[in-house]
Amino acid sequence: QKEVEQDPGPLSVPEGAIVSLNCTYSNSAFQYFMWYRQYSRKGPELLMYTYSSGNKEDGRFTAQVDKSSKYISLFIRDSQPSDSATYLCAMSENSGYALNFGKGTSLLVTP
């Protein structure tokens, strides 16, 4: 079993929809959780990070961590065509360490 599982999609939604992206993990020692956005032929771009359980909001993006369920989510409100990209979840046991990634979910927001 891989440590981090993420549905690769593709996920297609109309512009303005709320998008929910999710990852599950098996290592209960993970404490730091990140979401990256990766456009085609570009490197991953850090969107948000959270520590331990709870919610964090940044503009149209909300990250949620439920450590009891080993489940993290990224919500995108009022989705835009420019949000079309692959979204990668990543996590680590300690700050400053290398990350464990999911495979990424491909998102397409149609006008």
Next chain:
Amino acid sequence: SAVISQKPSRDICQRGTSLTIQCQVDSQVTMMFWYRQQPGQSLTLIATANQGSEATYESGFVIDKFPISRPNLTFSTLTVSNMSPEDSSIYLCSVYGTSDYEQYFGPGTRLTVT
């Protein structure tokens, strides 16, 4: 944040040859990470490179195949040696910024081995 550049951005190489990928960061950092992103797969850590010491390799990756140099706090190279088509992948370097919570990635090097 940290600004990272990589060279080359892409290359097509023949089986059996080697390619050296360069990673340059705009600030001094202690650790640099090298990842591989194969089609349809997760980013996988190859090794962690600290300045002044040998790189630490993950299971499945060996120094003879992926030698790494780290001559100073802003630069590192990864060499992919004796390449085979299975090495076709995107290679990415990354660093943490001023915060240990935010890891930044370079644009990647897209390697195709024929």
